[in-house]
Amino acid sequence: MALLKRNENPWLASVEEHAYESGPLFLELHATAMICLPSGECLCPDATICTALMSALYSSVSEEVVLHRQLMVNVAISPRDNYCIEVVLRCLAVEGDGLGPHVIVDGGVLGAVLAAGFKGELVRFQAGVTLEISRLDAWYVSADGSLEVPAPYIVQGLCRRCCLPEVILRCMQVSVSLMESGNEPECHDELIDLVNCLETGFLHLFSQPQLQEFLLFEREYSICKMELQEELSR
Numbered sequence: 001m002a003l004l005k006r007n008e009n010p011w012l013a014s015v016e017e018h019a020y021e022s023g024p025l026f027l028e029l030h031a032t033a034m035i036c037l038p039s040g041e042c043l044c045p046d047a048t049i050c051t052a053l054m055s056a057l058y059s060s061v062s063e064e065v066v067l068h069r070q071l072m073v074n075v076a077i078s079p080r081d082n083y084c085i086e087v088v089l090r091c092l093a094v095e096g097d098g099l100g101p102h103v104i105v106d107g108g109v110l111g112a113v114l115a116a117g118f119k120g121e122l123v124r125f126q127a128g129v130t131l132e133i134s135r136l137d138a139w140y141v142s143a144d145g146s147l148e149v150p151a152p153y154i155v156q157g158l159c160r161r162c163c164l165p166e167v168i169l170r171c172m173q174v175s176v177s178l179m180e181s182g183n184e185p186e187c188h189d190e191l192i193d194l195v196n197c198l199e200t201g202f203l204h205l206f207s208q209p210q211l212q213e214f215l216l217f218e219r220e221y222s223i224c225k226m227e228l229q230e231e232l233s234r
Contacts, residue, residue, distance in 0.1 A: 025092075025093040025098060025099065025140060025141070025142065025143070025148075026070075026090055026091065026092055026093060026098075026140075026141040026142070026143070027090065027091055027092075027093050027097070027098045027108070027110055027138065027139070027140060027141065027151055027154065028088065028089065028090045028110075028138065028139045028141045028147070029087075029088070029089040029090075029110040029111075029114060029136070029137070029138045029154055029158075030086070030087070030088055030135075030136070030137045030138075030139075031086075031087045031088075031089075031114060031131075031133050031135060031136050031137075032078060032084055032085070032086055032087075032133070032134050032135035032136075033084065033085055033087060033117075033131040033132055033133045033134065034083055034084055034085070034131070034132045034134070035049065035053070035085065035129060035130075035131060035132075036129065036130050036131070036132045037126075037128070037129060038120075038127075038128035038129070042083055042132075043129070044082065044083055045077050045082075045083070045084075045085050046077070047077075050075040050076060050077065050085060051075075052124075052125060053075045053085070053117070053122075053125060054073050054074065054075040055124060056117075056122040056123070056124040056125035057073045057075070057087075057089070057113050057114075057116070057117060057122065058071065058073050059122070059123060059124045060112065060113050060116035060117075060121075060122060060123075061109060061112060061113060065109060068092075069091040069092050069094065069109050070090075070091060070092045071089070071090070071091045071109065071113075072088075072089070072090040072091070073087075073088075073089055073090075073113070074086075074087070074088040075087050075088075084134070087114070087117075087131075089110045089113055089114060090110075090141065091108075091109050091110060093140070096108075097109060098140065098151070102153045102157075104157075104201055104204060105153060105156060105157045105160055105201065106157045106160060106161055106201070106204055106205055107153070107154045107155070107156070107157025107158040107160070107161055108153075108154060108157060110138065110154055110158075111154050111157040111158040111161055112161070114131070114133075114158055115158055115161040115162055115207070116207070117130070117131040118130060118131050118133060118158075118162050119162065119207060119209075119210070121207055121209055136155055136158070137150070137155075138150065138151040138152070138153075138154035138155050139151055160205055161205050164202060164205050165202075165205050165206045165207070165210045165214075166210075168191070168195060168202065168214070169210065169213055169214060169217065171191055172191070172214060172217035172218065172221070173217060175188045175191070175217070175221055176217055176220050176221050176224065179221055179224040179225055179228065180224050182228060184225065184228070188221065192218070195214070
């Protein structure tokens with residue numbers, strides 16, 4: 001809980017950065033990654049795999065988002081390592097994601113797209129395959145394609161999307177294990193409140209599969225708690 005709360009220094013909170021107020025302006029995310037199978041083996045990419053992954057990344061957001069944000073995805077084999085791929089994502093900056101203040105630190109559209117690959121949740125790709133990222137950069141890009149300044153809020157938001165839900169899920173797993181052993185955890189309710197709190201924005205970071213896992217843990221916890229209370233009341 002202390003790791004999640006960090007009241008004095010919020011976990012990967014947005015830092016002050018230059019805020020653009022108007023466009024046209026684009027955002028770019030560059031990543032070097034390896035494609036990892038559920039077994040832990042690394043998949044050697046070829047042109048077919050790159051094309052399939054590119055299509056899957058496009059499909060991680062709605063068609064409306066693709067059109068409205070002018071999303072561009074490119075996946076290619078890295079010239080430095082045949083087992084690595086270079087992923088480039090680009091989209092139009094809009095209010096709240098590239099323009100003006102960034103109220104929700106979730107990495108915006110580009111963070112959401114790459115997070116789906118990192119979590120192994122690309123629906124139109126091989127099940128359970130994940131992207132193991134070794135390099136990550138995000139930039140503001142002018143209309144002519146030249147890189148302007150870094151966009152750290154995208155990288156921070158992506159890290160929040162990928163790390164915080166997993167930390168919370170493992171905390172939920174520990175709570176269930178403690179309850180099953182007859183030891184009610186002291187901070188479980190506080191954890192639930194923290195996730196539901198609008199100020200933390202944690203709930204927004206969960207993908208649909210992660211949210212389902214969270215709810216299953218909570219259901220299992222509640223059942224164990226009722227069983228424990230019944231035993232104690234006998």
